[in-house]
Amino acid sequence: VQLQASGGGLVQPGGSLRLSCAYSGFSLEHYAIGWFRQAPGKEREEVSCIDTNGNTYYADSAKGRFTISSDNAKNTVRLQMSSLKPDDTALYFCATNLFVYGSGCPVGDFSQWGQGTLVTVSS
DSSP, X not given: OEEEEXXXXXXXXXXXXXXXXXXXXXXXXXXXXXXXXXXXXXXXXXXXXXXXXXXXXXXXTTTTTEEEEEEGGGTEEEEEEOSOOGGGOEEEEEEEOTTSTTOOSOOOSOSEEOBOEEEEEOO
């Protein structure tokens, strides 16, 4: 089982980024995948999730600005982020919980996670 996030970088406030999570060894048809972020001095936050039925979840901080989507043919989950703010600066990673078959969103406690990608929002 592997998850690998990519697509982070430096962006100005108000800008956009698209993150990708490539996963293998399990299926989104059976396990939800969540996007989490961790910033220094802040609690880890699950910003978005997509479940086995394609239902989506967004934290209040992400609603209206972030969009999660899946490409099942490529085993990839993407997070389109727009109107980025300095408060969005964090390490973003994707994760799943393989202990809960048919899991819904949010993922919450996860059992598998991948290396993150750093998003820096700064002028």
